[in-house]
């Protein structure tokens with residue numbers, strides 16, 4: 001399948017400080033690609049390099065088969081970009097910000113912007129400085145989505161959105177990907193990556209830890225098992241064991257039938273099996289080393 005983004009051995013140092021190091025990944029046409037990592041991992045640095053907002057120390061970024069360094073303007077024309085934090089000129093109304101953004105692309109997007117405002121329940125008449133965090137985020141989404149791009153680059157797009165709006169946002173993302181556009185989004189929320197992304201990459205300390213199908217990444221991550229009533233489960237391989245008074249919690253990578261067999265005859269009062277949080281998934285990948 002055609003690659004929309006091609007990043008090769010990208011390295012960025014801010015003076016002596018490491019931003020990212022030797023990072024390579026690719027994103028295909030029609031793909032929703034999740035980019036996850038803890039604070040300071042290098043997500044925004046990667047995104048800024050993709051947008052041509054910073055000059056890499058080494059390596060290259062190609063988008064639509066063109067070098068970002070040499071064809072920045074042509075590339076940006078086809079991208080819908082949403083930064084993690086948006087700053088607006090104060091005194092402007094939502095409608096003016098949205099129109100201003102459309103003007104940068106030389107397009108009249110009034111109809112699409114109106115539809116998006118309706119879907120996201122955003123009042124276009126409001127002044128931007130009166131908006132709540134979530135509503136400011138919606139303005140960023142509309143600015144990124146109103147002009148029918150071929151690639152959407154979205155830096156933490158859902159932080160601050162309520163669950164209903166998150167759902168609406170992802171149905172929008174799915175429509176765009178269904179129409180053939182690629183979507184690259186960074187997030188701290190593993191569950192939304194799992195649910196909506198086709199492939200994902202995990203970055204930590206400036207390095208790419210894994211890039212794979214989301215199903216494969218999730219399959220290879222352990223589950224967190226918490227049991228009330230006992231403090232130990234003999235005969236299974238448990239990691240990161242936390243014992244409480246009359247309870248035990250651990251990361252488990254084996255089969256469910258093996259776990260159920262091990263629990264038979266034990267005084268289990270309650271059992272919960274949840275997905276590990278982002279940090280636990282990182283730990284898992286660290287234990288397995290870089291793939």
Ligand SMILES: Nc1ncnc2c1ncn2[C@@H]1O[C@H](COP(=O)(O)OP(=O)(O)OP(=O)(O)O)[C@@H](O)[C@H]1O
Nearest residue numbers: 014017018019037038039040041042043044045046
């Ligand atoms: N302008 C800068 N000057 C110096 N160091 C920087 C600069 N911008 C980023 N860094 C450093 O580069 C590393 C990667 O930062 P980056 O902002 O890319 O991480 P991130 O994954 O986007 O984090 P977050 O999830 O907190 O937004 C961090 O160690 C950060 O301190």
